[in-house]
Amino acid sequence: MASAWLSQFRKKWDAAVPVILFYLFLFYTVIAIFGIHYVMAVSFITTLFKIRHLRPFHLRSAGNTVLVLLALTVLAFFATLSLPLCLLLNFAVPFLLVCLQSTQFNQKGYFSYAMCFVFLQLRPVGWEGFATEFAVVLYSCAILVAGLALYARFRQKPQDFGQARRGLGLLAGEFRRLAQGQRGGDTQGSLFDVESALHKLAYSSRGMTQVVRGDGRIHYMFALLFQRSAYFISDSGYLPESPSQSAYLTDAAALLDAVQSGMNRTDNGALVAQAAALQAGLPPTSERLSTFLRHFYDLLMLILQQLTDTKAPDRGAWKLPPYLRTLRGLPYRLHLDAFEVRFALRLSLITTIGFAVCQVTDIEHSYWLPLNAFLLLQPMYEESAQRMKTRLVGTALGCLLVFVCLPLLPGTAGHFVFATVLISLMYCCTPGTWVQPIFSTGFALTLASLSIGSTTAIELRFLYLILATVLVLAVNRFVFRTSLPGQFRMNLTELFHLQTGYLSLLEQCAQHDIDYSVLCEELTRFHLIYDQVAQYLSKQPPGPAVSFNRDLLRLMWRLAAQAEQLIFLARSTRPGEDDLQSLVLFAREMQRCLYVLLSGRLPAAGALEKFCPPPHQDGLRHLMERYDDTLRALCALIAARPGAAAAHA
Secondary structure (H helix, E strand, C coil), rough: CHHHHHHHHHHHHHHHHHHHHHHHHHHHHHHHHCCCHCCCHHHHHHHHHHHHHCCCCCHHHHHHHHHHHHHHHHHHHHCCCHHHHHHHHHHHHHHHHHHHCECCCCCCCCCCHHHHHHHHHHCCCCCHHHHHHHHHHHHHHHHHHHHHHHHHHCCCCCCCCHHHHHHHHHHHHHHHHHCCCCCCCCHHHHHHHHHHHHHHHHHHHHCCCCCCCCHHHHHHHHHHHHHHHHHHHHHCCCCCCCCCHHHHHHHHHHHHHHHHHHHCCCHHHHHHHHHHHHHHHHCCCHHHHHHHHHHHHHHHHHHHHHCCCCCHHHHHEEECCCCHHCCCCCCHHCCCHHHHHHHHHHHHHHHHHHHHHHHHHCCCCCCCCHHHHHHHHHCCCHHHHHHHHHHHHHHHHHHHHHHHHHHHHHHHHHHHHHHHHHHHHCCCCCCCCCCCHHHHHHHHHHHHCCCCCHHHHHHHHHHHHHHHHHHHHHHHCCCCCCCCHHHHHHHHHHHHHHHHHHHHHHHHHCCCCCCCCHHHHHHHHHHHHHHHHHHHHCCCCCHHHHHHHHHHHHHHHHHHHHHHHHHHHHHHHHCCCHHHHHHHHHHHHHHHHHHHHHHHCCCCCCCCCCCCCCCCCHHHHHHHHHHHHHHHHHHHHHHHCCCCHHHHH
């Protein structure tokens, strides 16, 4: 037991060492150069280093971060000058930071910037200290950029695409199983998990102007490769009809094994040549397996080529649509159903009330009220409630630790040594646990006791934590509460809306070309929401409702995969005019049925009569029929559960 705990602690310590060293260097150099009054900047700069030191370093991105931090420094300073400015800026700035930096898939995107704005208000410096404070932030930013660059140069490991390699191995096994006449192997669920993980990695690469960039494009294309393959294996109804077809699948599996072990960032020419040879050996027919493998090899070869050049010439195809841009897209996101807006309003209210109390009362260490409230407030109600419990326990233990240890410390030097130990241990702890507040509280009280008595500091710290807890409880309860069950219901509704969106894209691509970035964004968003719903269901006790929603989710995935393949075929095979017109009619009919479900009603009798598409292309005809079958299965599932349409659509 003890050895397991020590092993776990050592892993956390090894991971935290770069962050600890960065913090201590910045902390003591700021004190030596500027004075202890200005150390507030150290915390949020270290948080930025902790978040970003494992990511690829980009000088342009680092420069943008520095500019934002300097702008927030100026805004935080003006917020301390008067009560009207305090109210205005503490409401507006956190609101904008959440709306611009956070999404339901990156809920804490706002945190480091909001931390800068909040922490710089905790110890007002006045006009006489503003130049020094600005210099402190500028110096800290310089250390941040240098630290990130050095860590990336000497410590970061090159991207090895571990999730993609895992998926290639799983897919090779599925191809071999299918070659033997078996369908739906045990690895299907694992392949879906890999697909979900790759979409998350792709989303995390998003820039201010691109849907995905750099390695994120590779992750997205691998996810698309696995989605199309998983659909072909599990939902297309295909089984080999001859030894030659089984041989094609066996050859594809052997190629995937070679790609899994041999793909690299320098030269994939041999693998591309092998894929091209296999593709050339396919029969020139429209038979389903040949069509799938031909497109499969096309995408695999494109991935292998772009692995050696992440700045490929098609980078313009990955541009963010205007409605998703950071500033231009803001009006599209400002509605009360949006996750970002609801949380932004709660955060703005918390910071406004907290700092207004500081300005009006001017009580000793009153800044601990907005500080604790800011840290307690979390995007989800359940997470915030848990954080209140753990912080109360951790703070109480931290106060006890300081009460016992401070009288034993030998003067100021002893205080700083003790504070160094506590802050080092804090960065080894998982945020949100009851252990971390022990060390953060001990650190804060150790430094506070240099200016006020330790007993007074302990009393004030606990008092302000209680007040902050009451404030956050009230705001979370009465102001646009966002809970996990509520977000789950909204996610299910969004999945229906995304299906209608795919059909709109299908209708558009049947009439004119569409921007690939829009399709990339829609597919990524679907899989991220799908993953959130699946994660929520995995934590619920078994029962009829969970079984119903799992079946619903499975059908949603099938609809999305079929819609993506329809769009792909419509864009790549250039169907005739009759087929395109049929696609438009098909998309509109399927949309109508989905809108009926979204309205909370089941389609009227006869509304889902068997759709008989007339396309001449076998691939399009097959996919349209399969989509129609899946939508009928969705309606049947909802009809079999009374009240489900209203509750879940």
